Amino acid sequence: MKKRSRVTRLLVRAFGDERRQAFTVPVFAVVMSLAAAAILLLAIGKNPVAAFRALLSGAGFLPKGSYSSGKGIFTDLMTTLSSLTPMIFAALAVTVAFKAGLFNIGVSGQMLFAGFLATVLVGYSALPGYIARPLVILIGIAAGAIAGGVIGLLKYRFNINEVVSSIMINYIFQYVIGFFILTKFVDPVTRHSKAIVKAARLVPSGVQIGRYKTDFPVIVVLAVAASFALKFFLDRTRAGFELRAVGAHPKAAQYAGVKVGRNIVLAMTLSGALAGLAGVAYYLGYYDSITPKALSSVGFDAIAVSLLGNSNPIGGLFASILVTAVDRGSTYMSSAMNVQREISQVITGLILLFSACGAFIRHLVNRAREEDK
Amino acid sequence: MDTVIIDGLSFMMPLLCIAVGGIYSERSGVTNLALEGLLGAGAFVGALFVAFFGKLFPETSSAPMYFAMAASVVGGAVYAMLHGLLCVKFRANQVISGVVINILAVALTTFLTREINSGVFQAPSDKIQLGVSPRFDVPGLSKIPVLGAVFKSVYPFQVVILVVIIIAWYALYRTRFGMRLRACGDNPHAVDAAGINVQRTRFLAVMISGALSGLGGISFAYSFSANFSASIYVGAGYLAIAALIFGNWKIVPTVGACLLFGLARSGGYKLVQLLALPSSYSDLIMILPYVVTLLLLIFFSGTNRAPRALGEIYDKGKR
Numbered sequence: 001m002k003k004r005s006r007v008t009r010l011l012v013r014a015f016g017d018e019r020r021q022a023f024t025v026p027v028f029a030v031v032m033s034l035a036a037a038a039i040l041l042l043a044i045g046k047n048p049v050a051a052f053r054a055l056l057s058g059a060g061f062l063p064k065g066s067y068s069s070g071k072g073i074f075t076d077l078m079t080t081l082s083s084l085t086p087m088i089f090a091a092l093a094v095t096v097a098f099k100a101g102l103f104n105i106g107v108s109g110q111m112l113f114a115g116f117l118a119t120v121l122v123g124y125s126a127l128p129g130y131i132a133r134p135l136v137i138l139i140g141i142a143a144g145a146i147a148g149g150v151i152g153l154l155k156y157r158f159n160i161n162e163v164v165s166s167i168m169i170n171y172i173f174q175y176v177i178g179f180f181i182l183t184k185f186v187d188p189v190t191r192h193s194k195a196i197v198k199a200a201r202l203v204p205s206g207v208q209i210g211r212y213k214t215d216f217p218v219i220v221v222l223a224v225a226a227s228f229a230l231k232f233f234l235d236r237t238r239a240g241f242e243l244r245a246v247g248a249h250p251k252a253a254q255y256a257g258v259k260v261g262r263n264i265v266l267a268m269t270l271s272g273a274l275a276g277l278a279g280v281a282y283y284l285g286y287y288d289s290i291t292p293k294a295l296s297s298v299g300f301d302a303i304a305v306s307l308l309g310n311s312n313p314i315g316g317l318f319a320s321i322l323v324t325a326v327d328r329g330s331t332y333m334s335s336a337m338n339v340q341r342e343i344s345q346v347i348t349g350l351i352l353l354f355s356a357c358g359a360f361i362r363h364l365v366n367r368a369r370e371e372d373k
Numbered sequence: 374m375d376t377v378i379i380d381g382l383s384f385m386m387p388l389l390c391i392a393v394g395g396i397y398s399e400r401s402g403v404t405n406l407a408l409e410g411l412l413g414a415g416a417f418v419g420a421l422f423v424a425f426f427g428k429l430f431p432e433t434s435s436a437p438m439y440f441a442m443a444a445s446v447v448g449g450a451v452y453a454m455l456h457g458l459l460c461v462k463f464r465a466n467q468v469i470s471g472v473v474i475n476i477l478a479v480a481l482t483t484f485l486t487r488e489i490n491s492g493v494f495q496a497p498s499d500k501i502q503l504g505v506s507p508r509f510d511v512p513g514l515s516k517i518p519v520l521g522a523v524f525k526s527v528y529p530f531q532v533v534i535l536v537v538i539i540i541a542w543y544a545l546y547r548t549r550f551g552m553r554l555r556a557c558g559d560n561p562h563a564v565d566a567a568g569i570n571v572q573r574t575r576f577l578a579v580m581i582s583g584a585l586s587g588l589g590g591i592s593f594a595y596s597f598s599a600n601f602s603a604s605i606y607v608g609a610g611y612l613a614i615a616a617l618i619f620g621n622w623k624i625v626p627t628v629g630a631c632l633l634f635g636l637a638r639s640g641g642y643k644l645v646q647l648l649a650l651p652s653s654y655s656d657l658i659m660i661l662p663y664v665v666t667l668l669l670l671i672f673f674s675g676t677n678r679a680p681r682a683l684g685e686i687y688d689k690g691k692r
Contacts, residue, residue: 168663179656345480352473360463
């Protein structure tokens, strides 16, 4: 047995067994990345503690120094929840594909497709809210499922790598939808698509609650429910087990009688449906219009967020909260601390970078545990 | 017709350079979705060189451009070491590492561009101006009808990239190093048994892909955008990945794929011009390369085969 320093032994003990590591390793990655961010902040001459406080204040987890009328920590928190919703759905979309051994890099494109269809079909109609909102959600699910399913089908039928087809389809959506927005639905002032009617927006804005005027993202409940539902589906149902079997070892799954092709299409359809939900929560919830010829970064960030959450739906929930909080808090932090707004993306990038090393940390810890036995 | 060929080629060459970088990495067994970030990080380092030392050169000199290209090659290779470290040493999932490297590159380069512009040059701007590279005609050859356009209004970087690609092709298919690199992607255990360090070879391959991506990136910066800013991240890296998979992870077919992308792009623009359509229609034409790729893939990807050990972490003990 090798001699180890006291610190290493303590660290190895703290990481715990395989089960505990699912929790401790991501936490360790986050701590490491915050430390790296603190060093970066120190290097440009800012106080990291004050910066992180400002970050949390901006996201609505800590009170700010002052608020304008009708605003408060509650309104900030509601805005954060509103922007959290698409991230949760998108991370789930990545997770379900990943479990089947697929990489859905087309989440952003599927989001755009679903958001655009829902905007055009319902967003400008005169339907009352209790019909319009469920309809928006249904259209989001259906449109996303189709867009995702096609990628699965292309993989199954024609052996087209899903990464390539998603990238191609991302571009096609981006340009075609951009064309329709700019020629048919453009708002001449903002150069975005025209704002949707209030009744169709999944996140009602300007709701009076107490003395606050706030966004009210009830839909976040749906996102949390979807996380638990997906967890149940993957862990406790036969279809979920088959899907994971295909991801773990397609040949073994096939030998055991699992239909690999059908599961690939199923996984991509499910993933697309979740991406579609992310799309309507983003374009018809957090925002109320679509920027033409641009993909949102949510779909790409979600890939890394899903990993930070250990490719586990519930873990993804926590990872989404963390990344969204950093993103939402950055505007306030940049004005309060006088740093560039882009620093939030750098912090997010660092968190994701360290979490990508999770497998290595786990490997080191387990090797140390083996040797200590 | 001339403009189609000229514009098509000036888009194709940087794209090809990035794609060949991707081939090096993927043939060695390391999935490289990080090309987008690598090209940006490389171009950023090149642009930094111009921002700091550009003034030392006479106004009309194109020497800074060549130095910037060299700096980009180094910058891309150094930044790629991060991907190499994560994938080869730290056993990270390679696709995820690629995505993370992209996110970090976009964030870091835009953050640093602003920080350096306001901190060092007292000019709050999110760009580093580079200008457009001069062009030249090859004497004699450019007079040939139609095909002469290939030699007309050539950017110097196109020539540099051409030479680099030829060397890259030779190194990959005709040298011992290239053979070992390709073997690392197909059967790393055999390579290991032959006494070659799989991890070092892969690390080197990732660095080469960074160097080539950096060269491609700075070429885009010197032609299409004329500056370095976040606008360099328009997805050329992802397009290069599509091209190399379309090219079945081989250099020569990938040349064809990139040529197709380049010509479909410039041809589309020309078509919009000829039909005198409103400019918004150019967006519809812009999907041409992607639709064509998807259709061609439907017919030809039955025989597509990725390197066998692509994306797998090399584990000596595993059989």
